[in-house]
Amino acid sequence: MLEMRMSQGVEWAAHCCLLLDWLDEGRPVPTGKLAAAFEVAPAYLNKQLQALVRADILVSTAGVRGGFELARPLNKITLMDIVAAIEGPEDAFECTEIRKRGPGSSTPERILRMPCQVTTAMRKAELQWRRALAATTLADIGHNVVRHVPKIAENMQRWYASV
């Protein structure tokens, strides 16, 4: 059996953004600290954070006290933004137009111009997915977390001060 899987980077990115919000440092937070917070490979996390910078979700600062900061508040960052930043803007279903191959190649050119109906249906489904992702901000998710763990920000700040 095969498996359509999303990159781990999406999960890492979302949690990192939430953590950056909770820490609420005035200064950049370096990759090493974020990696330590989730016990993941620092250099690989760095790569994902670079993608978030390119998507204007984070801003990076070089130098001795450098690191990453949120480029805008969490209520301006949607899950769609995160997914698009890490996975790219392409659709999951890629149409290779096999309908045009073989005997299909002899159908009138006027008709071949019309979109593939299989692809159209797939696109509609993916659109629903993207709609839901775009409708959810990281602020929404953070709010749900705080509802269950009110002291999450305080806990994370205390931990950050100790490392």
Next chain:
Amino acid sequence: MLEMRMSQGVEWAAHCCLLLDWLDEGRPVPTGKLAAAFEVAPAYLNKQLQALVRADILVSTAGVRGGFELARPLNKITLMDIVAAIEGPEDAFECTEIRKRGPGSSTPERILRMPCQVTTAMRKAELQWRRALAATTLADIGHNVVRHVPKIAENMQRWYASV
């Protein structure tokens, strides 16, 4: 940039099912003919069709006049069935529970039992996707095609008789 992509097999599978319906043979259609219809690698297509058999979308017949037939009419086959058969039933977003690692491990066990809010949001979005896929049958798609190319079945039957 990375890329979350769905297997090509999904596209092949959908088009093969449509073709099987249009051909409307009383007998099984072998892999070779289906592969010729779309100019794809026969052995690899065979692999995808096997998955459809395991999912009870097609039935296979061995032997000299063997091949594949639809296990049920197109209005009983949804895009969700196709995707699940080829890609597997797992969610695209896989939660690795990184919230429990690092400082998160010291939070009360009672809270860690609750689901990850990032994952919950992702699941909701995927559910919308699955809903749309499950709401679309291959009969719907086939109907849309016939609307633009009324003679599609006749064309395919004529081609099939000639190969």
Next chain:
DNA sequence: GTCGAATTACTCGGATATATAATGTCCGAGTCGGGCAGG
């Protein structure tokens, strides 16, 4: 004591390896159809 420049340690960024999954190929087991012999 204050200012400024060189130094140094730290961080991001991209180039480079490795692991894993998707893609593609090949060969064996099974089976149906036809041919052949016998009645």
Next chain:
DNA sequence: CCTGCCCGACTCGGACATTATATATCCGAGTAATTCGAC
């Protein structure tokens, strides 16, 4: 001529390569803080 058995060719099915992608790592370029010296 009809019937039943045997043979052979064709097809699926899964095991086996190959290629592409995701994962992981490493090192260089650049920067900001710090230190050291001069005024």
